[in-house]
Amino acid sequence: MSESSSMNRRELLTCLGAGAAVSLVPWRKTQAAGTPCLVLDPYAGIDWAQVGRHKAALHLHTLQSDGYQMVEEVVRAYRRADFSILSITDHDWNRPNARILWKQLPPEKASPYPKEPYPENYPANPTWPWTDYGCPSPEELGMIGIEGSELTFRHHINSFFSNYGVWYERTGSRAPYGGIVDAEGNEVWEDDQLEDIRAKNGLAFLNHPGVEDKHAWWERKPLQWYVERYHKHPADCLVGIEVTNCARAFRAYDEGLWDQLLARFMPQRPIWGFGTDDMHDLASTRQTYTTFLLDHPTSESVRQAMIAGRFHFCASTVGINYRVEEPQMLDFPQLLSVQADPAQGTIAIRADNCGEVRWISAPESLEPTEDFRTSNAPWPQGRVVHVGDTLDFRKTPGIGSYVRAELVRKEGNHFHRTFTNPFGFVLG
Ligand SMILES: [Zn+2]
Ligand SMILES: [Zn+2]
Known part of the structure; x- marks a missing residue:
């Protein structure tokens, strides 16, 4: 693509003012406007022949919270499956060995970690560094490890690059169902958590919004709740949302929510999509992960890519057992390159193992159609x-403030999909 004629994200945010006020844009208004002009391309400037593709698992549990395996077993299993970026995101609310406490594993399976002296912020500490949990360091294994935690007391939030986590002992018997309070007895809400993560220079995304969990102590949130969070918290900390989590049945819910948010926030405030398997048991999980596009594989470059959207993710309805020596990894539709040409008005994808490329833009309606609490598809997707491989965005009807692509291959009753992040347009 021609770099001179397309703005990169930093230029765009400078131009619009980072954290610029974003209002709800009624669909009719976006439809009535003129020709789409590409202003945001998360893949701008990538040299597709050279760039490194790094498989990342950003949502993993171990015996240090309610997972079933030791840190080392988890890390080695993902390494065997060719992952190079891992974040162990144990719940901040579990003490180690929850499955033993709940009698789902025998006592001899217990993890002896962490050892005394306990880490700062125990028991809400991240499982980090790995070497404190009997596992070689990421460097020794040729991997990138990201300090992380799943904040669990309200809407689940994955926190990265800091040791933030909340413990509820002070809250007493009301927790976790009754929420959490800080040392002064003040309630701690999602906004407080996100502000604290930002103060620690961390990044975050919101997890599995559609999860249906009858005993959960967070409740499904209305669309407006998400709009408020992404409005309130800047894109250089709250970078996105889990669009696929275990590739479970909430597909229409989570993907529809993403599209509803993109229709409201793009291109001013990108909300990048992440795919994670939310692994608790290596023997039984789903194939969905994120692939980073990095010139240099370092922790800092992962961080920059998370902010800039330089990654894509994939999801399949097929499960996997990571405990075996040679796990049956799928050949997902592979994104070889995506080239935008703002002057020609096109975005072109080259792909392998792909049945078809679908280009997706704003939902036809921004009104909820069913009750979000009871329906798994409450919003139009x-x-x-x-x-087709090439989108001519000036000549294609229905392009709103964004478009994203899905590379899809069907195999029997299963679907394997690779998702790009969204491209942003202003309508001139
Ligand atoms: Zn969760
Ligand atoms: Zn989780």
Whole structure:
């Protein structure tokens, strides 16, 4: 693509003012406007022949909270499956060995970690560094390890690059169902957690919004709740949302929510999509992960890519057992390159193992159609505006403030999909 004619994200945010006020844009208004002009391309400037592709698992549990395996077993299993970036994100609310406490594993399976002296912020500490949990360091294994934690007392939030986590002992018997309070007895809400993560220079995304969990102490949130969070918290900390989590049945819920948010926030405030398997048991999980596009594989470059959207993710309905020596990894549709040409008005994808490329833009309606608490598809999903390798965005009807692509391959009853992050447009 021609770099001179397209703005990169930093230029765009400078131009619009980072954290610029974002208002709800009614669909009719976006439809009535003129020709789409590409202003945000998360893949701008990538040299596709050279760039490193790094498989990342950003949502993993171990015996240090309610997972079933030791840290070392988890790390080695993912390494065997060719992952190079891992974040162990144990729940901040569990003490180690929850499955033994709940009699789902025998006592001899217990993890002896952490050893005394206990880490700062125990028991809400991240499982980090790995070497404190009987595992070689990421460097020794040729991997990138990211300090992380799953904040669990309210809407689940994955926190990265800091040791933030909340413990509830002070809250007494009301917790966790009754929420949490800080040392002064003040309630701690999602906004407080996100502000604290930002103060620690961390990054975050919101987890599995559609999860249906009858005993959960967070409740499904209305669309407006998400709009408020992404409005309130800047894109250089709250970088996105889990669009696929275990590739479970909430597909229409989570993907529809993403499209509803993109329709409201793009291009001013990107909300990047992440895929994670939320692994608790290596023997039984789903294939969904994120692939980073990095010139230099370092922790800092992962961080920059998370902010800039330089990654894509994939999800399949097929499960996997990571405990075996040679896990049956899928050949997902592979994104070889995505080249935007703002002057020509096109975005072109080259792909392998791909049945078709679908281009998806804003939903037809921004109104909820069913009750979000009881329906798994309460919002209209984004609509397919084109099928084919190249999108001519000036000539394609229905392009709103963004478009994203899905590379899809069907195999029997299963679908394997690779998702790009969204491209942003202003309508001139
Ligand atoms: Zn969770
Ligand atoms: Zn989790």
